[in-house]
Amino acid sequence: MSQKIATRTAYGAALAEIGGNPNIVVLDADLSKSTKTDTFKKKYPERHINVGIAESNMMSIAAGLAACGKTVFASTFAIFASGRAYDQVRNSIGYPHLNVKIGATHAGITVGEDGASHQALEDIALMRAIPGMTVISPADAVSTGALVKLAAEMVGPVYLRLGRLDVPVLYEENTKFEIGKGLTIKDGKNITLIATGFMVQQALEAAERLKAEGISARVIDLHTIKPIDTEIIVKAARETGAIITCEEHNIMGGLGSAVSEVVVRNAPVPMDFVGVEDQFGKSGKPQDLIVKYGLTPEKIVEKAKALLKRKK
């Protein structure tokens, strides 16, 4: 399982796979080589529509296509999908609950060298605040492929948060995924690490290190942030008594906030958050940025040990 594939690559491949369905239309805004919708374009050029560098326009065009019965995938970088076109996503897609899947690639700081202007660290917060929006953030290529297909089958708006960086494949082919259901990928009883996207692999590694120090950590891949899997979170809170969330996003408004909302209402336990601490990113190699912003297994271990001291 040492193979590394970017989730954006898996997204493009999945689109090409389901593209035989003539109802699927894919939109892009002059980034089809980067978002990998060009993989779909090679097979189905007539249903790949490039709108040019015009993301806001793209989102409302997607809404119009969906209003006429199409299943639409609209792709650009996460920063532009969630930020630049926010009002179009909210009012043209979210409010009328149209069947548009937003394939938002290059999310988070692992965008790397392009720097802060291109690193979406607030997109989960923005998207999950839209009523009826499903928010999916897969950890690897296998889960991306499965979740893209499930997103195409369901009716309603979906935000798919995808990465630029090549990341390890964590799952066996044919693993069962369900939108809205997290996966416990490592059991444990002292603490739970709830992670999403690229941070799932970091959490797994942190769990290994904690084990070496005699701490048993459960790891949950919360690939769907909305609708959130209340059951798996409450169970983890009750059974392990402490939770750390791990995300490549601002600690405000993202996975940590979403999990806290569930924990506070149902089973309050001590929590802490690993993520970007309310600041903009910067340019650098992805690995350098991961260290600079504390998105490492070391940081998770450090916070986990500190949190365990607060556990009753």
Place this chain on the structure above:
Amino acid sequence: MDGKTKLELQMTATKIRKGIITAVASAGSGHPGGSLSGADIMTYLYFKELRVDPKNPKDPNRDRFVLSKGHCTPGLYSTLAYRGFFPVEDLTEFRQVDSYLEGHPNMDKVPGVDMSTGSLGQGISAAVGMALAGKLDSKEYRVFSLLGDGELEEGQVWEAAMAAAHYKLDNLTAFVDYNGLQIDGNITDVMNPEPIADKFRAFGWNVIDINAHDFDEIEKGIEGAKAVKGKPTAIIAHSVKGKGVSFMENDPSWHGSAPKKEQAEQAIAELDAYLAALS
């Protein structure tokens, strides 16, 4: 323009092009194509036109330049470095984690950068704001911006164009780097923004067509803009993406990819040969 001035500008532009190659090759990423196509315009602006002082980069009375196509930082940084805003050697730190030379312009970190940009279409609106502030404060400074031709596909550009004409911003000059290419291919294939000159005219702008790689024409464009009262000016600068490096010219694949070591060496050798021929 006299022959000596022109020769000096040509030599400076060639050094700036070398700086572009050095920056992107050191970073292993970045945008050489549009930086090279805009290099002569930025050279002319910073070495002949703009009233700016590298020792006092925040002077409130200075002329402003907004790189609306913010991905072309290699061009902007190389120009600023040669103009004395920061050491030329720092170009090798471009895009590194410990460097202030961010992938896209950051006005709080880089001396000489007047606006943070990177999301296409926003810089020109900020330039409108700067020109408006100049009018409100009865200041003499002028505002220049450089846009990509693909960037014109952003609706915001035309909202800015409408506002600039509405407020009669004759202190604003926008260059369009008309290289015919964006990321996914030819602008006319991806999302045709033509006819560009007619569009700006219809929006109430004075329009001047120039060759982006001829300093006499760049001068003609800027002087033409200054002579017009009550209207902003769009200078449609016909350019070659990748200009000055043979294997990068007119090839969209050099939009956002860095040359490998041997390619960078070849590019530098070509530019050195040109420099030698000039002197």
